[in-house]
Amino acid sequence: MAAAIADPVRREILVMLRDQRLPAGEIADRFVISRPAVSRHLRVLRESGLVRDTLVGRQRFYELDASRFADLIEWLDQFARATSWERRLDALETEVYRTRRERRRRDTAEQRQEKTA
Amino acid sequence: MAAAIADPVRREILVMLRDQRLPAGEIADRFVISRPAVSRHLRVLRESGLVRDTLVGRQRFYELDASRFADLIEWLDQFARATSWERRLDALETEVYRTRRERRRRDTAEQRQEKTA
DNA sequence: CGAATGCGTAACACGGTGGTTACGCTTTCC
DNA sequence: GGAAAGCGTAACCACCGTGTTACGCATTCG
Known part of the structure; x- marks a missing residue:
């Protein structure tokens, strides 16, 4: 899960999804890299649990899963309080x-x- | 900085340093991989700012920098609160x-x- | 039904990352 | 002063991750 936020593209995707869900195509449109490349970044985020997807017709909407971020924060907290x-x-x-x-x-x-x- | 915690070896090093500083040699001894490999992981952690080093004689002690973790947590918090x-x-x-x-x-x-x- | 749309996957190229061994520079010990 | 200790760097290599293009599958539209 920590590896999911290591990539700058994925971090930018997370920012995009911070306060709105978005379909895959629209996310890809905001990047210079190809759509399949973004699609695989989305898969990494999906498998890490940081985002969840919902199929709506032929579109796939992505949204954050706040609880997973809470887990990450909890893990980091032990070091902040060291x-x-x-x-x-x-x-x-x-x-x-x-x-x-x-x-x-x-x-x-x-x-x-x-x-x- | 986020990339620094992506590697499992580096994460384990951080856990080691959670409540005590340690010299490079002792950190390396706890791993199966070679000492130079650990030395480079330490450099990544050093350059990310998550750890700081202090030369004591011919030893180099490593310790956490809690403030950097606080920065990471702050960044993640926007998603946890999304x-x-x-x-x-x-x-x-x-x-x-x-x-x-x-x-x-x-x-x-x-x-x-x-x-x- | 056939064409277009939305999106994922496959196959491939390539640069970065992480492993190894060999080596060099300080510092400490006798 | 010379040997040993502690640790980093250099050079090299294998692999994984990320980019590309080509393609397939489902869904929607006309």
């Missing part, structure tokens, strides 16, 4: 640093792989 | 971008479909 490092005992962190490195060099790689997989 | 399209006169809103002929066709199609739906 405690500054000065308030932490990183002196202790540094002290244990060398020891932890030694331990990790032995056993971390495979564990890390399994966790994320 | 009014639903039903409450808007989007026909009027989009008048400028459409010829009268195109608009007439869209609206009639929409009416027919939604009556039966």
